Amino acid sequence: MTLYHGNSRDLDEWRSAEVLVSDVPYGIDYRSNSRRVTLARSIEGDKDTVARDTAIKLFRESHQLGTEAPALIFGTWRIPRPEGTRQVLVWDTKGALGMGAMDLPWKPAHQEIYVLGKGFVGHRSSDVITAAPVQSMGKNGRVHPHQKPVALMEALIEKCPPGVIADPFAGSGSTLIAARNLGRKIIGVELEERYCEVIANRLGQGAFNFAALVEED
Structure with a gap:
């Protein structure tokens, strides 16, 4: 596996992959007000x-596959879905996902x-995929405001x-860890250097190629 530090818009390496799996920034402008200790409020x-x-x-x-190129993309019902969406999977978080509208x-x-x-197998x-989320606060081990559980990513990658x-x-780095656990090759890109370091630490002693690239302005 390989991880690049930089802006994915400026890097070509990841585009050669056969499958896109990502919890992308999708426009919800999330701002956490919870006590997350050292975690950032947003991305x-x-x-x-x-x-x-x-x-x-x-x-x-x-x-050059157009809408047939296989991808799994995280999102929310509050934002228009990506063009060419064929199906919506539901991540059941076992009742844990924030407070929502307090007047309801x-x-x-859940998340979408x-x-x-095309080309998915199995x-x-x-x-509906049920997986407990990562603990919400940094003191409990969470390292990213949008950190996904590895078990969820494994269920998707399978x-x-x-x-x-x-x-x-x-x-x-949950997607990279899940891919490694399943014996799949993966190329990751992360904009922020601190999260590249988090990913490297989480991967530990596994076979890992950290390609540190200078972030372009």
């Missing part, structure tokens, strides 16, 4: 869908994952088409 590029749509566009252009008698307990393109199962996986918004 870069989350004010609109430009980062999400650009990544999908670059990936599709690289393979329901609290959010969009299936784009036995047919429910479109049904991806063969070939190299790309995650151009690697964040805490």
Whole structure:
């Protein structure tokens, strides 16, 4: 596996992968008010869908497959879905996902994952994937405001088409760890150096190629 430090818009390496799997900034402009200790309140590029749509566009252009290029992209019902979405998967967080609108008698307990393109494999199962989220605060081990559980990413990657996986918004590195656990090759890109260090630490002694690139202005 390889991890690049830089802006995915400026790097070509990840675009050669066969599958795109990423928790992209999708325009929710998330700002955490919880007591997260050392965690950042938000991430870069989350004010609109430009980062999400650009990544999908670059990936599709690289393979000349248009909307048939296989991808799994995280999102929310509050933001328009990516063009070419074929199915919506639901991540059931076992009742844990923040407070939501306090004037409503329901609290959010799921996130959406969009299936784009073709070539996915494996036995047919429910479109609801249940996985406990990572603890919400830094003192409990969380390292990124949008950190996804490795078990969830493994469940997604298990049904991806063969070939190299790309995650151009690697964040805490859960996608890379899940790919490693499943014996899949993966190329990751992360904009912030501190998260590149987090990923390297999480991967530990596993086979890992850290390609540190200078971030372009």
